[in-house]
Amino acid sequence: MNELLRVARALGDPNRVRAFLALEKRELCACQLIELLGLAPSTVSKHMAVLKHAGLVDSRKSGRWVHYRCTGKRAVPAVREAIAWAHRSLRHDPQITRDRRRLVAILLRTPAEACDTDRSPVTRRSAVAAARR
């Protein structure tokens, strides 16, 4: 039952839930999650490690940046079911809705100065479009 316990505990903290839901439609690098949540980098790093250990999220390192993404369909069935539960029950949550809006701004702004200098304008535009959906 350790898998269920890890997943349940990972989803038991509001900031982790916010970070996890922000990854519903796209991957994000740590600095974008830090800006979204407004927490210290070390805190966000710890939160992401918890989500990762639970199998809800994985990460890919590209240069200086670590990109996090939801494991989604690649997750094992038990975790996949939890992901569907979380996404569905928070679809209309006010906090998550606010976060979605703020993400649009973050995705528009941070590319120029930070995380994805290697991301082409066209990719950036589609990421923003995805965030609006």
Added chain:
Amino acid sequence: MNELLRVARALGDPNRVRAFLALEKRELCACQLIELLGLAPSTVSKHMAVLKHAGLVDSRKSGRWVHYRCTGKRAVPAVREAIAWAHRSLRHDPQITRDRRRLVAILLRTPAEACDTDRSPVTRRSAVAAARR
């Protein structure tokens, strides 16, 4: 998102998960859960209050006894989905399997001396049969 947080936190403790899974097929009174978990009555009472507050469980008082039961189909959709997730991911869990076996013994023994003096032998037999399934 408070509902999800309450449910996730409720399912984040192994003893609460065991108690909750024990209620999958039948209702149980507090003393049976106390015996199953081997914890102090006050501790079990607190655990059940957490499960109840999360909407995973409700209770019905009958005389001296409080019978707990899974809210199951009566739960709101978000909670119902979590219930299905928990039940499905723990169907073959070793600890839960051990608990199911011990429950058979508890259901056979406790009626005579404790909780369900008001339960007729035929009902008791069917409860035991359900526990074996």
Added chain:
DNA sequence: TCGTTATTTCGCCAACAAGCGAAGTATCGG
């Protein structure tokens, strides 16, 4: 009414979790 039994509430302690800042690791740009 009085004692007994079932359960909850209260008060406490130890373990854990979330937060931060400082120091450490890794990668890029010069």
Added chain:
DNA sequence: CCGATACTTCGCTTGTTGGCGAAATAACGA
């Protein structure tokens, strides 16, 4: 190399949680 940038790990503080036993509440049975 050296500084800067992006994270992560470490050490610490503070709030929360899980456990217990003792006392309180409730209901039954004599």
